[in-house]
Amino acid sequence: MHGKNSNSIFNLKSNNSKLKKDMKRQHNQAPDEAMLTLWIDGELNGDELARVESWAQDHPELLAERDAVRAMQSNIQANMPASVEPPYADFFNQRILQAIENEKAESAASVRSTGSQWMGSKFNKWLALPAAAAAMVMCFYMGTQVSHMPESVAPIAAVSAEPAIYMPDGDVRANIFSSDDNGATVIVLEGLEDIPDDFEIVGEPRHSRSASSRAVMVNTEMIF
Amino acid sequence: MTLFTLSNPAHNPNTMMIRYLSPVFMAVLLPSLLLSSALAEQSHSDKGKEIVGKIKASLYLGSDSAPEKWAEKYALVEKEVTGQLRGIQQMRFQHYRKLGADIQPVFRSYENWLAPLKPSEEILLSFESRGRSDDGGLRLDLEFWQHRRKIMQMNPVLHADKPLLILGPRWRGCSLIIAIELID
Numbered sequence: 001m002h003g004k005n006s007n008s009i010f011n012l013k014s015n016n017s018k019l020k021k022d023m024k025r026q027h028n029q030a031p032d033e034a035m036l037t038l039w040i041d042g043e044l045n046g047d048e049l050a051r052v053e054s055w056a057q058d059h060p061e062l063l064a065e066r067d068a069v070r071a072m073q074s075n076i077q078a079n080m081p082a083s084v085e086p087p088y089a090d091f092f093n094q095r096i097l098q099a100i101e102n103e104k105a106e107s108a109a110s111v112r113s114t115g116s117q118w119m120g121s122k123f124n125k126w127l128a129l130p131a132a133a134a135a136m137v138m139c140f141y142m143g144t145q146v147s148h149m150p151e152s153v154a155p156i157a158a159v160s161a162e163p164a165i166y167m168p169d170g171d172v173r174a175n176i177f178s179s180d181d182n183g184a185t186v187i188v189l190e191g192l193e194d195i196p197d198d199f200e201i202v203g204e205p206r207h208s209r210s211a212s213s214r215a216v217m218v219n220t221e222m223i224f
Numbered sequence: 225m226t227l228f229t230l231s232n233p234a235h236n237p238n239t240m241m242i243r244y245l246s247p248v249f250m251a252v253l254l255p256s257l258l259l260s261s262a263l264a265e266q267s268h269s270d271k272g273k274e275i276v277g278k279i280k281a282s283l284y285l286g287s288d289s290a291p292e293k294w295a296e297k298y299a300l301v302e303k304e305v306t307g308q309l310r311g312i313q314q315m316r317f318q319h320y321r322k323l324g325a326d327i328q329p330v331f332r333s334y335e336n337w338l339a340p341l342k343p344s345e346e347i348l349l350s351f352e353s354r355g356r357s358d359d360g361g362l363r364l365d366l367e368f369w370q371h372r373r374k375i376m377q378m379n380p381v382l383h384a385d386k387p388l389l390i391l392g393p394r395w396r397g398c399s400l401i402i403a404i405e406l407i408d
Contacts, residue, residue: 197396
């Protein structure tokens with residue numbers, strides 16, 4: 001009985017020291033990169049946070065990195081607005097709608113052009129091989145004709161005679177007409193602010209014309 | 225003996241096929257493969273950078289009063305241009321001066337900028353090709369920027385010898401005139 005008890009005590013002590021060793025090992029074990037990233041971003045809590053914090057106490061370079069990242073985050077949050085209104089919102093929306101229309105037209109055209117694709121499924125492997133060979137021979141023939149190809153020219157587009165004008169600033173108006181004398185297109189802009197006399201427009205760029213002028217050049221052009 | 229013949233690489237059906245087909249492969253298929261890869265490479269080169277035209281922007285100053293001292297440093301305007309400007313009522317002035325000009329290529333699918341007052345960026349024009357019109361003109365998306373602010377956007381068709389003239393803001397009692405023309 002006595003022997004049995006002493007055996008249990010021994011086992012308990014052994015387990016306890018094992019647990020302590022595990023905890024010590026876990027404490028000393030470096031957290032993985034994902035854990036470190038979460039820690040730097042301030043997204044850890046509970047035991048995980050305590051473990052990484054405790055481990056990081058021996059790594060001042062990581063503490064410094066975390067402080068720098070957090071300082072940068074708070075700096076960005078302080079200086080960046082949560083949301084930004086697009087400049088010339090109506091024009092922006094108009095271009096998006098135009099892009100959607102173009103997309104629809106293109107997809108309709110591609111549907112028409114792929115109407116004959118069912119033929120592809122009829123090709124069996126016996127037909128595909130000679131077809132591939134014929135295509136290669138055709139490529140070869142086209143290759144011999146490359147030097148005789150005419151120079152490429154810009155695609156021709158049908159255009160309406162009257163150009164469309166968009167004025168982002170509602171106070172500015174444009175009067176457009178054609179000159180009878182020389183066929184020039186003339187645009188008279190009305191409502192523009194005069195350029196201050198003391199401002200030298202020719203020469204080195206000086207962007208701060210006045211304290212109130214803090215316009216930023218933002219191109220709203222979309223790439224379609 | 226039969227065993228020897230079968231195991232001889234010279235009589236192996238695969239080897240024989242390669243031997244008979246290799247001249248065909250070398251003569252037709254290999255060049256066509258090389259050519260098609262060359263053509264594919266050519267098609268991957270950026271066609272958007274191809275120059276499809278060239279445009280010029282000139283900036284003039286128009287005034288009815290005699291040019292002041294500050295304006296005398298700017299060049300006089302060619303008679304042809306003066307006549308052209310005087311033909312338009314809104315641009316008819318006694319005196320004209322040329323503040324600057326810039327010539328830039330028009331890329332097939334890339335935007336480019338004209339800065340007639342270079343290095344000043346007070347007046348800028350951005351433009352992008354929209355292809356040739358059926359009468360040979362160059363269709364553009366054109367933006368007029370003043371003091372880093374977009375003033376106007378339009379889609380003109382430029383023709384050689386038919387400039388686009390914009391009567392812009394006033395400065396020091398004079399009117400700014402921007403002339404945009406297709407020169408190539």
